[in-house]
Amino acid sequence: MSKYVFASCEKTTEKVLDSTIETNLVKSIQEEKKLADERNDIDKDGFFCVTAVVDGGWCKRSYGHGYNASSGVAFIIGLATQKIIFIDIRNKVCLTCHAIETGRISSKTHVCHKNWDASSTSMESNIIVEGMKYLESILTIFAAHASLAMGIRILSNELKTKLAMVTVS
């Protein structure tokens, strides 16, 4: 397969994946809200109160050192459905931008996937805080309880502080 055919397939796959993820997230969120409604877990302000489990990971495995991964993912799972209700990615590198910067190709318009300049260790907590805010402000879902899954315990103090700030505001 030529690199042009591969790039074309990659773009098509990205569109299909994005659409599928969006559809499934909407379904999971609706299901989580329905179950909260059935439990009568709606607060006086109309927020659907759910229990969330959060986790994340990096593209690079580390064993207590070397926290410099170029991308990370984190997600929020609704405990009642056990389905993902929010997911996002942080990337420190865009290969197209890198090729432009190093002079391998000339500047061109592209879908840039670089969206993070801070430390790798703050990727997961940033995604989860953004997800909690999104669920609360746009979807009227309030994570009344949030549990940290095993992979994110290393960030727990920072994350707990940020989560506390989210639930207070």
Ligand SMILES: [Zn+2]
């Ligand atoms: Zn780029």
